[in-house]
Amino acid sequence: MTVRVRFAPSPTGYLHVGATRSALFNYLYARKKGGKFLLRIEDTDLARSTDESTRSILEGLAWIGLEPDEAIVFQSNNADKHRAAAKQLLDEGKAYRDFTPKAAPNNANVKDAIKDRARAAQGVKNMRDNEYRELSKEESDARAAAGEPFAIRLKVSEIGKTSFEDGVFGLQERQYAETEDLVLLRSDGHPLYNLAVVCDDIEMEITDVIRGQDHLTNTHKQILIYEALGAAKPNFAHLPLILAPGGKKLSKRIHGEIVSLTTYRDAGFLAAAFRNFLALMGWSAGEEQEIYSLDELIGKFSLAGVHRSSAIFNYEPGNPKRWTDDKLIWMNAEYIRTMPLAQLLPFVKTELKANKLWRDEYDEEGAALTSTIDSTDSQAFQSHTEIADRPEAIALDLPEIGSRDWNVKTVDLIRTRFFTLKDFSGQGRAYFSEDFDFDPAAVDKNLRKFPDLQHWLPELADRFEAAFGDGSRVFNEVNIEDVVKAFTEEKTTKLGVIMNGARALLTGVAVGPSMLTVFEIIGLERTIMRLKSQVAWN
């Protein structure tokens, strides 16, 4: 039998990172087993479900690369089937009508109300004391015919237990006495979650249900429904939860946008990096590897590697440097600097375009460097070093400023210190535009601390002009170094003072690659212009 799994979110908000991990594990399991990964939108709670949420979920799944193999199922479309199933169980005497008037909903604190009620019962509550449980068929039919409202409850036996072998948690057993006669159909005819899920999973021929640990007790209820319906039950596996720092469940309401997948997309994370990070939350292949391609994850995934303990999604609210999990940030940076350049470039292009930093010239086909990069074998993943070590890529003369090759070389140069795609348009803005900001800290540290620089740097610009302006010498690292060193000696100052001052003026920031390379990449013309500019000083 081919494996069929499903991800079944309810569209009551954006896609949650915990839910995304459930989707990922379902997907990995399906791919590993050569099965199908399906998507069902559980939109039966009309009051809370929105189309916008559905769109957002779909968008999130598309971004992270977890698209379903078959058409999306909307649970609300199956309500008639759910009602028919309830009716069938009623007719077979496996369920009964409960004419108890519906209790007023206590929306303020539903959870607390449930807890209080349970505590009041002191654990000796009889789950079978419903007065309508043994009502005669005649009377039940008569009252229903008279128009009296009723809910339909499953008649759960008093003696016995449900049990199943959980793919993660092992053998799970629960005495029937612990399970109440659960409601299948609300008195307004609305099918309830557990019934809907079971009917749909049967209908969709789901073989393996993989979902959050918060559904463990639902599983016992659902098994009762499978049995009543005479249907074969699927395999079940429950995943540990992802918790917030402090150990509470990571929730949209309390923790905000940090739990939304779109936050990471918008913050410049690579889907591959995010997926990699998520896979390692609650799962391990039992080895010391950290970076896994999707194919590797599929190859190595197994439910046996899933933990039973919850993982904490670690971050510090209010700390800009740790706004999300450290390891996630590191992993994204690791992907940016080590992934094949040809794979990174399209993402950088999108980022630059969105900030009006992209030039059509970057798209032009042609030169040697570009074709070298494009032919890079993208299966190899340690490629940053490979590219850097490849003499034909790095030894080329500097491409014309603003050309496609220049863009490729620049991206490869600056990516080594970047954490997100946003950095290409933020910290890296000065490479692509004249309109960039100066980091006040960089100005203070590298310029104001050495007031002489205010006239020295324009002077250096003149030296560059004199040395390279007529084109007789190439503006490259070796020659630039000669000029700067001579200038430094003349001023009897340290090389670092000149270099760091120039860095602040040329790039607006205090960090970056070797300054000699930066001069070269920025180019003679822009270097002269920026060294002479006084805007940073004002």
Add this chain to the structure above:
RNA sequence: GUCCGGUUCGUCUAGGGGUUAGGACACCGCCCUUUCACGGCGGCAACACGGGUUCAAAUCCCGUACCGGAUACCA
């Protein structure tokens, strides 16, 4: 309350009778360097507690504590 589950460095984790308890992130130090959040080297740092079984327990058993989940005519 009851049921279910959990507890190895700050965090993610490896290890499941004999290990100097390993790795990653973060942090700290040193090196490289004109700077740097790259890179290299090194450091700090953990088996919740109490009993038992055993020659030997982080590992098996029992108990305790703490944490989490569930307990709806929500999903």
